[in-house]
Amino acid sequence: MGSGFCTSISLSKALIYCTLNIDMQSIPHLPKLYLHTWSGIIFLAFICLISMILYLTCRTKVVTYWPILGVLPCLIQNAHRMHDYCVEISNTHGLTKLLKGPFLEILYTCDPRNLEYITKTNFPNYPKGQEYNKAFEMLGDGLFNSDFDLWHGQRKLAGKAFASNNFSRMVSSLSKKVVEHELVPLLSKNPKCLSKLSPENKFAKAMDDALESIFFRHVTPPLWWKLCRWLKIGEEKKHHNAWETIDQSMAHYIAMKKEELLQGEQERSDLLSSYIYFQNEKQEFTSGGDKFLRDSVLTLLFAARDTTGAAMSWFFYSVLTNPVVEEKILKELNKVKESNFENEAKKPWIFNSEDLKGLVYLHATCCETLRLYPSLPLNRKEALCEDVLPDGTVVRPKMMIIMSPFAMARMKCLWGNECMEFKPERWITEDGQLSNEHLDKFHTFGAGPRVCIEEAGWQSICIEQFFTHGV
Numbered sequence: 001m002g003s004g005f006c007t008s009i010s011l012s013k014a015l016i017y018c019t020l021n022i023d024m025q026s027i028p029h030l031p032k033l034y035l036h037t038w039s040g041i042i043f044l045a046f047i048c049l050i051s052m053i054l055y056l057t058c059r060t061k062v063v064t065y066w067p068i069l070g071v072l073p074c075l076i077q078n079a080h081r082m083h084d085y086c087v088e089i090s091n092t093h094g095l096t097k098l099l100k101g102p103f104l105e106i107l108y109t110c111d112p113r114n115l116e117y118i119t120k121t122n123f124p125n126y127p128k129g130q131e132y133n134k135a136f137e138m139l140g141d142g143l144f145n146s147d148f149d150l151w152h153g154q155r156k157l158a159g160k161a162f163a164s165n166n167f168s169r170m171v172s173s174l175s176k177k178v179v180e181h182e183l184v185p186l187l188s189k190n191p192k193c194l195s196k197l198s199p200e201n202k203f204a205k206a207m208d209d210a211l212e213s214i215f216f217r218h219v220t221p222p223l224w225w226k227l228c229r230w231l232k233i234g235e236e237k238k239h240h241n242a243w244e245t246i247d248q249s250m251a252h253y254i255a256m257k258k259e260e261l262l263q264g265e266q267e268r269s270d271l272l273s274s275y276i277y278f279q280n281e282k283q284e285f286t287s288g289g290d291k292f293l294r295d296s297v298l299t300l301l302f303a304a305r306d307t308t309g310a311a312m313s314w315f316f317y318s319v320l321t322n323p324v325v326e327e328k329i330l331k332e333l334n335k336v337k338e339s340n341f342e343n344e345a346k347k348p349w350i351f352n353s354e355d356l357k358g359l360v361y362l363h364a365t366c367c368e369t370l371r372l373y374p375s376l377p378l379n380r381k382e383a384l385c386e387d388v389l390p391d392g393t394v395v396r397p398k399m400m401i402i403m404s405p406f407a408m409a410r411m412k413c414l415w416g417n418e419c420m421e422f423k424p425e426r427w428i429t430e431d432g433q434l435s436n437e438h439l440d441k442f443h444t445f446g447a448g449p450r451v452c453i454e455e456a457g458w459q460s461i462c463i464e465q466f467f468t469h470g471v
């Protein structure tokens with residue numbers, strides 16, 4: 001090493017002499033300077049070589065541990081394709097993998113036994129956690145973003161609001177009205193109405209921006225996004241602006257609804273009215289004035305809006321790209337049409353939730369859509385105390401746990417060799433009934449005490465909103 005180093009110095013001296021034709025001995029301190037320059041170049045070359053080796057290994061290996069940085073470079077490199085990356089991790093490293101970086105310890109899992117244990121069996125040990133709460137700070141103290149007693153109180157209130165008969169009646173009739181008087185005419189007159197040229201809805205855009213920036217908060221180190229928030233740059237600038245717009249709109253809706261209720265214009269059927277009623281009744285956890293109303297209703301909007309939108313988009317995509325499935329659904333719907341619609345000539349036929357009850361193939365198609373394209377592809381929890389998961393993995397306090405229903409759906413060991421295929425038939429038993437065989441590995445709605453509040457009723461609400469036939 002020493003002699004090689006000296007040789008390279010002499011060679012370089014000769015090279016410079018030949019090229020520049022300078023008498024190097026005539027320049028004072030030159031050998032010392034060369035020595036510094038060359039050791040610097042060699043050091044840089046060494047760093048480049050190591051980085052290249054690590055880069056190539058990182059490209060071919062799914063999870064690589066870099067010195068000091070741990071898995072951080074791999075996470076950053078794959079942030080834009082996080083869901084596919086989870087599938088790759090599971091296919092190469094197994095259903096559960098510990099990922100470590102500076103100030104970062106993530107336990108990634110898509111093992112159904114672990115998910116069941118975390119969300120149900122030992123639920124109290126796995127709250128969403130402080131870092132999750134900070135990432136979703138925009139939702140305030142709403143149900144989605146709270147833990148422990150506050151969550152319990154909010155969950156009870158939301159349960160009461162959803163259980164009201166007025167609410168389900170209102171959703172049912174409003175959905176039908178929207179389809180009949182707005183969606184169908186819009187689609188018939190202007191098939192490009194959903195293009196980017198449609199007029200911008202400020203509130204909708206703010207909700208999109210907010211969700212996108214919150215996603216980035218989940219996949220970047222907390223210190224980094226907090227610094228960006230402080231500087232109001234990049235995704236955090238978007239977040240800040242979205243927050244302002246959302247707050248203005250929410251304040252407007254709340255004031256409008258209070259006014260309507262004061263005038264006695266409306267019965268208490270929507271969720272905001274229910275929350276105002278709970279507050280007037282001084283029920284537990286409802287103090288906090290308009291902030292309580294804003295946090296509760298914004299949470300429901302966040303929880304319902306994109307989950308349903310994504311599910312419906314993937315549903316139509318899957319049906320359109322699988323003509324055999326489409327044919328089978330139309331066959332089922334035609335039977336309902338024949339028995340329910342006296343005046344066949346009157347199009348479009350708009351089905352309501354009652355009409356769609358008992359349509360096994362349609363239900364199976366929805367389940368298959370939500371299996372392959374879960375609206376919440378990643379879910380996150382934080383461990384309180386040390387624990388051991390059913391697969392033997394040791395969990396340490398404060399460890400971040402990332403669960404991936406998206407990856408779970410793509411595991412051959414769980415769903416068989418045809419796991420990637422869109423096959424509603426897997427949800428139907430031999431005697432034509434809906435099968436509950438797969439429910440233990442179907443975590444699209446979560447499970448346990450924090451299972452999606454709409455889990456039971458989602459199908460009736462969503463399908464009714466969009467299902468039209470004969471347009």
Ligand code: HEM
Pocket residue numbers: 119143144145155158299300303304305307308311370374375376379443444445446447449450451452453454458
């Ligand atoms: C296809 C549609 C939907 C899917 C796939 C879905 C999925 C989920 C998932 C995975 C969770 C998280 C469970 C957890 O943290 O462990 C959740 C929670 C929640 N969902 Fe949904 N959801 C859907 C639609 C809706 C709708 C329409 C509403 C309300 C109108 C809603 C309200 C909520 C609420 C309030 C929570 C929080 C529950 C809690 O933390 O206790 N969801 N949902």
